[in-house]
Amino acid sequence: MDQSFLLMLSNLLHLHNHLDPTASLLSTTPSSTSTSPSSPSSLLSSSAAPLLFFTIATVLSYITTTAAATSSSTTSSTSSPSTTTTTPISVSAFRALSTDHIWSIEPHLRDSQWRSSYGLSYPVFTTVVDKLKPYISQSNLSLPSDYAVAMVLSRLCHGYSAKTTAKRYSLEPYLVSKITNMVTRLLATKLYPEFIKIPVSRRRLYETTQAFEELTKLPNMCGAIDGNAIRVNKLSGDVQNPSAYRSRYGYDSVLLQVVADHKKIFWDVCVKAAGGTDDATHLRDSLLYNRLISGDVVWDKVMNVKGHHVRPYIVGDWCYPMLSFLLTPFTWNGTGSPAQNTFDAALMKGRMVAVEAIGLLKARWRILQDLNVGLNHAPQTVVACCVLHNLCQIAREPEPELWKEPEEMGHSPRVPESEKSYYYFGETTRQALADDLHQRLQSR
Numbered sequence: 426m427d428q429s430f431l432l433m434l435s436n437l438l439h440l441h442n443h444l445d446p447t448a449s450l451l452s453t454t455p456s457s458t459s460t461s462p463s464s465p466s467s468l469l470s471s472s473a474a475p476l477l478f479f480t481i482a483t484v485l486s487y488i489t490t491t492a493a494a495t496s497s498s499t500t501s502s503t504s505s506p507s508t509t510t511t512t513p514i515s516v517s518a519f520r521a522l523s524t525d526h527i528w529s530i531e532p533h534l535r536d537s538q539w540r541s542s543y544g545l546s547y548p549v550f551t552t553v554v555d556k557l558k559p560y561i562s563q564s565n566l567s568l569p570s571d572y573a574v575a576m577v578l579s580r581l582c583h584g585y586s587a588k589t590t591a592k593r594y595s596l597e598p599y600l601v602s603k604i605t606n607m608v609t610r611l612l613a614t615k616l617y618p619e620f621i622k623i624p625v626s627r628r629r630l631y632e633t634t635q636a637f638e639e640l641t642k643l644p645n646m647c648g649a650i651d652g653n654a655i656r657v658n659k660l661s662g663d664v665q666n667p668s669a670y671r672s673r674y675g676y677d678s679v680l681l682q683v684v685a686d687h688k689k690i691f692w693d694v695c696v697k698a699a700g701g702t703d704d705a706t707h708l709r710d711s712l713l714y715n716r717l718i719s720g721d722v723v724w725d726k727v728m729n730v731k732g733h734h735v736r737p738y739i740v741g742d743w744c745y746p747m748l749s750f751l752l753t754p755f756t757w758n759g760t761g762s763p764a765q766n767t768f769d770a771a772l773m774k775g776r777m778v779a780v781e782a783i784g785l786l787k788a789r790w791r792i793l794q795d796l797n798v799g800l801n802h803a804p805q806t807v808v809a810c811c812v813l814h815n816l817c818q819i820a821r822e823p824e825p826e827l828w829k830e831p832e833e834m835g836h837s838p839r840v841p842e843s844e845k846s847y848y849y850f851g852e853t854t855r856q857a858l859a860d861d862l863h864q865r866l867q868s869r
Contacts, residue, residue, distance in 0.1 A: 544582030564636040577608040584791035612809035620815045636687035639798035648739040651779035652704040658797040672700035694811045696804040704744040705838035731857040749850040768859035784827030809852035
C-alpha cells in the first residue's frame with residue numbers, strides 16, 4: 426500500500442481519538458458519550474488544531490500526488506506508441522544513432538536496427554553514403570548527406586509517400602520529393618555502371634556459367650531474363666495514352682526487364698516501356714538487345730555441343746523471342762518430345778533465378794509494390810532500387826521472404842524478318858543442347 430496513504434490513515438485515526446477518545450473511527454456503532462467542540466472556532470483553538478492542519482495537508486498532498494501519477498501513467502500508456510511512430514526523425518536524433526558509438530553495439534543488433542529502418546545494414550548504408558556524398562555536396566542541399574540518403578532509403582524500404590515521409594522527418598512534401606528524385610537519379614546513373622555490369626570478364630563469365638551448369642545441367646548459360654509490371658500509384662492527367670500503361674493484370678504500371686546471374690544479381694536492367702507493352706517488344710527496344718545484335722558484347726567462351734558452336738546465352742520464358750543469344754522453351758505445356766521436355770524443365774529452373782531476384786527486389790524495396798512517385802521519375806526509382814538490390818546481394822545481406830507475383834501469362838512472339846537468322850541459329854543450338862542433355866541423363 427502507498428506510504429502516504431498509510432500516513433494519512435494513521436493521522437486521521439490519531440486526530441479522531443484525540444477529539445473523541447471514547448469512539449473508534451472503525452466502530453460501526455455511534456458513541457453516546459462522544460463530545461466535540463461546539464464551534465469551528467473552538468476546534469481551531471484546541472490543542473488538536475495543529476494535528477488537524479497536518480492531516481488536511483497530508484490528504485491534499487496524497488490526492489495531488491495520486492492524480493499526478495495517474496495522469497502521468499495514462500499519458501505515458503496512451504501516447505507512448507504514437508510517440509514512437511510519429512516522433513520526427515530530426516538531424517540531431519539521426520546523428521545520435523549514426524555517431525562512432527554505434528560500432529560499440531553488437532553488430533547483429535546494430536545491423537538489424539538499420540535493416541528495419543533503411544533496408545540494409547549499417548556498413549552497406551555507409552558505403553552508399555560515401556559513394557553519393559560528393560554528388561550530393563555539389564547540390565548545395567541544406568541537409569547532411571547521410572541524413573538525406575537515410576530519408577530516401579526509408580521511403581524506398583517502407584513504401585512511404587512523400588507526405589508521410591515529410592511528417593516523419595519534419596520537412597515539406599515538395600522537399601522530400603526533390604531529395605528523393607535527386608538520390609534515386611544518382612543511384613540510377615552514378616552507381617549503375619559500378620554495380621550493374623554484363624559478365625564479360627573471363628573470370629566472372631566462367632564462374633557464372635559453371636554455377637548455372639551445376640543448377641540446370643546446361644552448359645554456357647550466363648543469365649536469366651524476365652519482365653515485371655511495376656504498379657504505378659496513379660497516372661497524371663497529362664498522360665497521352667493511359668491505356669498503354671494498363672498491364673495484363675489490370676493495373677497501371679511501367680515495365681521492368683532484368684537479366685540476373687546465379688547469385689540473383691542483376692547484370693542488366695531496363696525500364697523503358699509502359700506496363701501494357703509485351704516482353705518481346707520491350708526487349709527489342711532495350712540497349713542490351715541492340716548491343717547483342719550488333720556484336721558489341723563479346724563473350725569469349727565457345728563450347729562444342731553435338732558439332733554446334735554454343736556461345737554464352739541467356740534464358741527466358743515463351744514470351745521472349747528465340748535468338749542465338751536467348752533461348753526459350755520448346756513448349757509451354759510439356760507437349761514436346763522427352764528430350765525437349767527435359768530441356769524445358771532445365772531451362773525454366775535457370776529462369777527462376779530472375780523470378781526470385783525480382784521477388785527479393787520487391788520484398789526489400791516495398792515502394793515497388795505500389796510506386797508513389799511521379800511517372801517521369803518512375804524509371805529512375807525502379808533502377809535505383811535495382812542498384813540497391815545488387816549492393817545487398819554482393820554484401821550477402823539476409824534475404825527476406827520473396828514477394829509473390831501472379832503466374833506469368835503470354836504467348837510466343839512472332840519472328841520478324843530481321844531476326845530470322847538469329848532465330849534459326851538459336852533453334853539449332855537449343856535442339857543440340859536438348860539432345861545432349863537427354864543423352865547424358867539417359868547414360869547415367
